[in-house]
Amino acid sequence: MATQPVTVPAPVRRSWALTPRSVVSICLSTSFVLIYVLGMVGGIMRANQAAVVHLPLDTFYSLLTLHGTGMIALVTLAMAAGLWYAVHDILDLRPRVLMVGFALFCLGIVLVLVATLVGGFAAGWTFLYPLPFVNTTWPAWATLAFLLGVLAVGLGFSIYCMDILTAVVGRYGGLLRGLGLDALIPALGRPGQEVAPPPVIAATMVGIDGAIGTLAGAVILIALLAHYVNPAFPIDALWAKNVTYFFGHIIANLDIYLAAGTIYAYLPTYAGREWKTNGVLALSWVGSLVFVLTAYGHHLYMDFVQPPALQFLGESTSYLASVPPAVVTIFGAVLLVYRSGIRWHVGSVLLYAGLVGWAVGGTAAELDASIPFNFVLHNTLWVVAHFHTYLLGGAFLFAIAFASHFAGEREAMSGWARAGLWLLLGGITLFLASFYVSGLEGVPRREAIQPAPGPVLSLYATAAVAVLLAGLTLVLLDVWHRARRSRAFPEEAA
Amino acid sequence: MIKERPSGVDAEATVGPSWVADAALGIAFAAALAYAVLSPFAGEAPSVALHHLAHGAIMVVAGAVGIRIARRVPPTAGDGQDAHPGGSRPLVLAVLAEAAAIALMAFDAGSWLDRHPALHLAMHLTLMALTFAAAVWGERYRRGAGTLVTAMMAAMAAIAATGFGAG
Amino acid sequence: MVPLGARQDLVLVLFATMVTAIGAVFVWVALTARGRLEYQAVRPHGYFLRSWWFGVLLALCAFGFVVSLASLPYPAEANPTRAPALQVRVKGVQWAWLLSTDRVPAGRLIEFEVTATDVNHGFGIYSPHGVLLGQVQAMPGYVNHLFFRFPHPGVYLIRCMEYCGAEHPYMLMPLTVYQAS
Numbered sequence: 001m002a003t004q005p006v007t008v009p010a011p012v013r014r015s016w017a018l019t020p021r022s023v024v025s026i027c028l029s030t031s032f033v034l035i036y037v038l039g040m041v042g043g044i045m046r047a048n049q050a051a052v053v054h055l056p057l058d059t060f061y062s063l064l065t066l067h068g069t070g071m072i073a074l075v076t077l078a079m080a081a082g083l084w085y086a087v088h089d090i091l092d093l094r095p096r097v098l099m100v101g102f103a104l105f106c107l108g109i110v111l112v113l114v115a116t117l118v119g120g121f122a123a124g125w126t127f128l129y130p131l132p133f134v135n136t137t138w139p140a141w142a143t144l145a146f147l148l149g150v151l152a153v154g155l156g157f158s159i160y161c162m163d164i165l166t167a168v169v170g171r172y173g174g175l176l177r178g179l180g181l182d183a184l185i186p187a188l189g190r191p192g193q194e195v196a197p198p199p200v201i202a203a204t205m206v207g208i209d210g211a212i213g214t215l216a217g218a219v220i221l222i223a224l225l226a227h228y229v230n231p232a233f234p235i236d237a238l239w240a241k242n243v244t245y246f247f248g249h250i251i252a253n254l255d256i257y258l259a260a261g262t263i264y265a266y267l268p269t270y271a272g273r274e275w276k277t278n279g280v281l282a283l284s285w286v287g288s289l290v291f292v293l294t295a296y297g298h299h300l301y302m303d304f305v306q307p308p309a310l311q312f313l314g315e316s317t318s319y320l321a322s323v324p325p326a327v328v329t330i331f332g333a334v335l336l337v338y339r340s341g342i343r344w345h346v347g348s349v350l351l352y353a354g355l356v357g358w359a360v361g362g363t364a365a366e367l368d369a370s371i372p373f374n375f376v377l378h379n380t381l382w383v384v385a386h387f388h389t390y391l392l393g394g395a396f397l398f399a400i401a402f403a404s405h406f407a408g409e410r411e412a413m414s415g416w417a418r419a420g421l422w423l424l425l426g427g428i429t430l431f432l433a434s435f436y437v438s439g440l441e442g443v444p445r446r447e448a449i450q451p452a453p454g455p456v457l458s459l460y461a462t463a464a465v466a467v468l469l470a471g472l473t474l475v476l477l478d479v480w481h482r483a484r485r486s487r488a489f490p491e492e493a494a
Numbered sequence: 495m496i497k498e499r500p501s502g503v504d505a506e507a508t509v510g511p512s513w514v515a516d517a518a519l520g521i522a523f524a525a526a527l528a529y530a531v532l533s534p535f536a537g538e539a540p541s542v543a544l545h546h547l548a549h550g551a552i553m554v555v556a557g558a559v560g561i562r563i564a565r566r567v568p569p570t571a572g573d574g575q576d577a578h579p580g581g582s583r584p585l586v587l588a589v590l591a592e593a594a595a596i597a598l599m600a601f602d603a604g605s606w607l608d609r610h611p612a613l614h615l616a617m618h619l620t621l622m623a624l625t626f627a628a629a630v631w632g633e634r635y636r637r638g639a640g641t642l643v644t645a646m647m648a649a650m651a652a653i654a655a656t657g658f659g660a661g
Numbered sequence: 662m663v664p665l666g667a668r669q670d671l672v673l674v675l676f677a678t679m680v681t682a683i684g685a686v687f688v689w690v691a692l693t694a695r696g697r698l699e700y701q702a703v704r705p706h707g708y709f710l711r712s713w714w715f716g717v718l719l720a721l722c723a724f725g726f727v728v729s730l731a732s733l734p735y736p737a738e739a740n741p742t743r744a745p746a747l748q749v750r751v752k753g754v755q756w757a758w759l760l761s762t763d764r765v766p767a768g769r770l771i772e773f774e775v776t777a778t779d780v781n782h783g784f785g786i787y788s789p790h791g792v793l794l795g796q797v798q799a800m801p802g803y804v805n806h807l808f809f810r811f812p813h814p815g816v817y818l819i820r821c822m823e824y825c826g827a828e829h830p831y832m833l834m835p836l837t838v839y840q841a842s
Contacts, residue, residue: 057827096582124824130801131780135755137827159589162632162642166585169638211642215650218596223658226600233600237781237800239657273700302783302798302822304735304805315729319722327715335707338690341697356687363679367672370725372732375795376668379783379822436676440669442793444785446824449831451791453663 020088023095025483027081027102028403031074032476034109035396038070039472043465049450050458058137060448061122065146068125069112072252073153075391077105078399079258080160083206085406086199086265091167097159104156111149114142121146124446126248129224129240133231144228151221154214157251161210164203172196178204179289180282195277202261205289206254212293213250220244241300249296256358256390257288259398260329263351266405267333270348271340275332284324291321298369302378311371318369322362330355345409346417346475350401353425357393361386364436379446381454382439385432393428400475407483420474427468434461519558526555530618534611542660546602549621550651553595556622557644560629564640584635588643591628595621596650602659666792734795739808746772746808753782753799756828758819763834766841767814773807775799782832783822789815796822811838 041063047053048060055063084098115121119142123132127150132143168178173190176182180201182189189195196204220243226233268275297314300306333355342348364386368377377383434457443454450458530552540548598617625647633640665673733739740746750761751773765771775784775797782799786809797807811817821832 057830061824061827061829094582097585100582100586122827128781128823131825134779135826155589155593158593159586162589162639162646163582163585165642166632166636166639169642170636174638211646212649215596215646216653218593219599219650219653219658222596222600226602229600234660236657236660237802239660241781241800243653243656302796303800303803304797304807305800305803308735311735316722316726319725323715323718323722326718327711331707331711331714334686334690335703335711336700337694338703338707339696339698340694340700342694352687352691356683359683359687360680363683364676366725367676370729371734372729373668373672375734376666376793377672378796379785380793382672440665440673441663442666442669442787442791444783444820444822447830451820 018095018099020085020093020095023098023102024081024085024406027077027098028399028406030102030106031078031081031399032403034070035074035078036469036472036476038067038074039465039469041067042071043462043469046458046461046465048448050455050462052459052462055448057448058120058122061124061446062116062120062138064446065122065124066112066116069116069146069150070109071391072125072248072255073105073109073112075255075395075399076157076251076258077102078403079255079262079395080157082399082402082406083199083203083258083261083265084160084164085402086262087164087203090197090200091164091171091203093163093167097163101156101159101163104152104159108149108152108154108156111145111152115146115149116142118142119145126244127224128244129220129227129235129237132224133227140228144225147221147225147228151218151225154217154221157210158214158218161207161214164207165211168196168200168204168207172200175204175208179285180277181286183277183282184279198264198275198277198281199261201277201282201285202257202264205285206258206261209250209257209289209292210254213247213254216243217247217251220247238303238305241303242296242306245299246293246296249299250292252387252391253292253295255395256325257292259354259358259395260325262398262402263329263333263355266347266402267336267351269405270345270351271336271342273336273340275336281328281332284328287324288321291317291324295321295369298374301371301374315369315371319366322366325358325362330359345413346404346421346478347401347409349421350397350404354394354397354401357397357428358390361388361390361394364389376442377439379444380439381435381443381445384445385435385439388435389432393432400479404475404479404482407479408486409482410486411482414478416474417478420471420478423467423471424475425471427464427466427471430464431461431468434458434464516562519555519562522555523559526552526622530622531615534614534618542657543655546651546655546658549602549618550648550655552618553621553625553647553651554644556625557629557640557647560626561633561640561644564630564633565637567634582635584631585639588628588631588635588639591624591631592643592646592650595624595628595647598624599650599654599658602654663791666788666794669792734797734807736806736808740770740772744770746770748772748774751775751784751799753777753784753821753825753832755779755826756821756832758784758821758832758834760819760834760836764837764839765811767811767838768841769810771809771811773797773809775805775807776803777801780825781823782825785820785822786836787818787820789813789817791818798823814838814840 044053045060045063045067048055084093087093120138121142122138127146136143165175168175172178176188178196178200180196183195220240223235227235264275294313294317297310298318301311337352364382367373368382368386438454438457441453443450529548598620601617625644628643628647629640632643747765747769749765749771752759754777773784777799778801780801783796784799784807785796786794788794795809797805799805815838817836817838819834819836821829825832
């Protein structure tokens, strides 16, 4: 068949295929675009508190609800995609399952957007019973849309967790080995099988706690939906509070543990050192596994009718929860960097900065988790300060770090990226400082109109948001630019 | 790096599980079924906690039966064992079955169940069927996944036992 | 700026100390990261340091836990003598505070019986200078007992601490504390 024409390999764009890279790209892009938009929403809320703009009260609280629900979900999405990419090869995870989870996730986000922006739902991301049902300023369907939206996001995360857990069971023959416990107890090991590497351990822990957390979320959401359909369906306010915070605390807290998995996977590539599993690391993750489940009690310190045993369990395990990350992950990361001749690039700078955010946010959390301090800090902006420190100054930075690494970091860091990093980190620091000072000054959280000195501090925060977003723009553009280059020249990025 | 993958049918299943375990499971299943059918018609309603824990127990039995059966059926092309393109479907079905079981709980409030024992009975059977299906699908996705989804069902019942439908 | 309360002052000192320490370690490690050492040479020293760090942190946790038990705001701890206190019934509603009295004496132990009729609220007590002195949740179906002693006479402010709907920022009420004879 000599007449057959020879096909010339033309540089055509390949059609979009369901590959690990493409699915992770779409998760990251979706997450970053929406985080950027919701960051601006946050800036608008701060500007309102600074009395620079004047939103109607119900609009402010719809935006607050959207910002809170959306950000937790989106940071989870970005970090979940990052950790998925770090372990998909070892665990033989399928892009299709991640895509199913992502689709449910998007459905949920759309429902939340419609519920808050169109319907005006404004019961906060905690949707604390009975607030979604009493004297609402929004139509009943908005409540339904919001609850179903959160349920869909939870279902998406649940599929993600189940996929990881089943893969761990398939690969290592059990969750205990997935947690690397055969490094601690050699008798658990299987002959000829290596101990699970640290990112897999993180994924296993997140899978277990995530599965339990989303179940609890489903239970409270179903109870609320039942109450929605039939107002006679009984719900106990204290029980609802317990289950809601059990769910909410686990999901918010897991963001940082998802991130830890990507630190294990990628910080060593910059430092040129190996991060291996050992008994201490495995044990620390069992500790985290337990403490993430039991520490939620600190949300209910100011409910004096809560059984004292739960208060003490909450306080002691909130303290203990700091030990595994501080002693093993953060300390280990610092040790890995120490005198390593680390290559500083966007990824490594942000991983390192994120560790600072994790440590500082954790410190603030421990102070707030002390019952006598909680007496004067609970529901003040101090709380908001601490979780912004480890979500914005920690988990989100880890997410950008992963994206930058994912996009390829062959060439030296550009001047734009360098400037962007300074602006981003400086903006975040100023932004957080305002929250911390406001909290100590007794300014309550979730106030559209704040008592003094809230408005002055909100003004600083609004300016800081502008700086932060300017830096974020530069950094994300730099990452995007590199991602496009590496797609055009994949062999160069490899 | 050569990865060691679990083969579709493992040694234990091909050799044939012991009939003692089968018999024990059969008895447990009969007991669960008897409870599912009879308890809605018993006079005194149990406490909320006991009610949910009983649901958890009958679901665990249904899940165990599902796992037992799924492990004997040889894997098909649609299963996840060898990374077939359609391999994710059983997992998604398993999670959806689980979600449906959770959604069913919306009808799980004391007074309503007392007034409609026949529907309560139907709910018991549906819960068992959904757990059975979730376990079979889970196990067809990957070995061990059926156990995980069944454990999730039990965990859901345990969480609900802390006060779902009370107040 | 509002002067900080005593507890807030302590939080500030502790937080500033710890953040400075964290910052110092991270900056020092980043600045010295250039000079490359083999990991095998670094690791034993690091692990030795880690075991000390583990001990110190565990001791801090235990110390914090024990110390915190000494000043719990819960009824059994706040009123250990079980001496009868002046009772004030408090009800939070969207969006107002209903108190059985709006005048209480300074220096006496007051028992606030706090509840809510519609949604969750938070009963926060602010000093005349705007310092948050303490709080308790107001929850439908439950009564939380807060034992509290007002240090000085003056006009205090009750502010809602739990988001309870659109008018939440305006859920305020002055409370007059008079000099007890």
